[in-house]
Amino acid sequence: MTDAMQEARFPQELMYAAASQYYLEDATQADIAQRLGVSRATVSRLLTEARRQGIVEIRVHRPATLEEGPLAAQVADALRIQRVYLVPKVSGPALGPWLAPGLARALAAVGLEAGDVVLVSSGSTVYECAREGLGRFPGVTIAPAVGGQEEPQPWFQTNETTRILAERLGGVPSYLYAPALPGPELFNSLQHEPSVRRVMDLWAHAKCAIVGVGSAPLMRQVVPAFVPREATSLRQAVGDVCSRFYDRNGDPVEYPGSERLVATGLEELRRIPASIAIAVGGEKITSIIAAAKGGYFNQLVTDTPTAESLLATART
Structure with missing residues (x-):
C-alpha cells in the first residue's frame, strides 16, 4: 500500500487526535504512537x-524586531531613495532565501495590478530571489530588462528568470529573443523585429523593475563575455545595473559597442515608479x-551589515 493510499484512509478523528496531542499538549511523536497504538512513521504521516x-493551520508571524526601523530609514535618507527593506545578515552561498522576504515586502508595497509591467535584470541574486515565494500578482506582465548572454549559467538568461518569476507571481511572461550585445547588422535588424520591439516598448511603461547591482567589472572573477575588460573606459566603472556601467558619480561609462546594448536605458530606469535593487556584500558598497x-x-533590498556599511560610507 502506498503512503498516499494509506493517508487517504486515515480517519479524521485519528488525525485530529494526533495533531491536538502534538501541537496543543506538546506530546512527542513517540508518546502519541504509544497512545494511539501506531508506529512513529504513521504519526508523522x-x-x-x-x-x-x-485540520492544522500553521501561521508564521514576522517579529516586530525584524521590521524596518531607524537603520533602514537612515540608509534611505543617506542614499536619497524612497525606501530600504532590510533582512537579517545573509549567510551561506544561496542569497535568494535570505533576500526574498525583503523583496516580497517591497513588491507588496508597489500596488501591482493585472496589466502592470515588471522588468527583471540578469544576475544571480535576482535569479535566486525569483525562485522564492514573493507573493501572487495575477495578470502582471513580466519582461526582461536586458537581452540574453552567452554564458551557460541560467542567471545570465533573463528569459529564464522571466519564466520563473512569472510562474511564481502568477504573471504573464513576455520573452526577449535577442542577445545582450548583437553585432551591428543584427542590432539594426532587431529594431524592426516585432517580437523584440514589443518588449522594448514595455520598458517605457514599466511600473516596477527588479534589478541587481554589479560590482566593478575589473574586480569580478566573471563578467559577461560581451564586456571588453581591456577597454580603458571600464577602469572608471564601479558597477552596473542592467549591464549599463557607471562611474563613482553615477555617470554612464561607455565602451566599444555599448551603443548596441539591448537593455533598458539608465534614463528609463530613472522613470520607473518602483525600481527595486537587490544587493548585498561589502564589495557592492x-x-x-x-x-x-x-x-x-x-x-x-539588502541585509543589516550591508546597510550599516552603506550608512558609514555615505556619511564619510
Missing part, C-alpha cells in the same frame, strides 16, 4: 495529512552608492 487537509547617485533605483 498523520500530522502531515492533518496539515494538508486543513561603492556600486550601490554610485547607482543611487545616478538615480538607477529608488528602493533597496
